[in-house]
Amino acid sequence: MKKLILTTALALSVAGWAQAGDVVRLGTEGAYPPYNFINDAGEVDGYERELGDEICKRAGLTCEWVVNDWDTIIPNLVSGNYDAIIAGMSITDERKQTIDFTQNYIPPAASAYMSVTEDADLSGVVSAQTGTIQAEYVAQSGATLAEFATLDDTVAAVKNGEADAAFADKDALAPFVDESNGEFMWVGEDIALGGGVGMGMRKSDTELRAKIDAVITEMKADGTINAMLVKWFGEGTATY
The missing domain is CATH 3.40.190.10 (Periplasmic binding protein-like II)
Incomplete structure (x- = not known):
């Protein structure tokens, strides 16, 4: 659980994801099961790992997972250490002052x-x-x-x-x-509390956010997200 594998950050400008081509670095905590956790093989696992991989697959992006402590997860997004936060982060007005969010992929719960x-x-x-x-x-x-x-x-x-x-x-x-x-x-x-859980992104990365939002919309419509929610959180969990 405590064994963390850190993905080496690419040398990219804080200007935004657009300079990174099709590689997207996903920042997560790795300590908040079943949302995200580190499995016995030392890899990121959980609902958000499965969801993030599927989003990248459908969007034609290459995912790289980065583990980061929760208390610095927003500053390290803003500074360019990764391109999106996928870490059980609730959408709030206070956080929106610093970063943007995709639509939620977990309903308000x-x-x-x-x-x-x-x-x-x-x-x-x-x-x-x-x-x-x-x-x-x-x-x-x-x-x-x-x-x-x-x-x-x-x-x-x-x-x-x-x-x-x-x-x-x-x-x-x-x-x-x-x-x-x-x-x-x-x-x-x-x-x-909150407006559901979404992916946190830099305000400058409007193209990436739109691409991911389109995939989340598709996955809600075809039932993929609901199936993942039930798999990881049980039959009684809130779905779309």
Whole structure:
């Protein structure tokens, strides 16, 4: 899980993807299953790996995957280390001030609280991953926000007593709950946040964004994205 293979960045100008020909570097975190994770072979895997490869195939592009820590994933897009972010990133007005997004490839979905006790104090200490819409929500909710660099650390904070509950995408927390043999449980109400998940792109890369948007539209229409969503997130997940 922690073994990361970094793709060597090409020496391209920050001016944009247009100078790169048909090679597109896709930046992901590699630590947010089932959206994206590093498998036992040390490769990027998950819903977004399958989706990104299919988008590039249909668009006639060559994909190169780059693993980057979440807390610097937008700055490194802007500086040219890769051409698009595909990392479970929710579309928000705040992020749109810095980057653009494709249309969403995951519909707006629930965020949820998870704890080790059914009477967890959701106004107490709540853990969330740094730089997420969930962290922003907790900070504004009146609870004490405990921020962590990864989802694993966010969950571990609940397990070791540093936080009363964790708050994250429900689909991302579900495996922890399902595989915990009752140690973790859902608490409180689900919360709808953001405008779905899309690919983040530099504002200058309008041609690339249009190309990818066209493919996402096609994949929604022919049912490919729905099939991938059910495969990776289960039968109850939101689809198009």
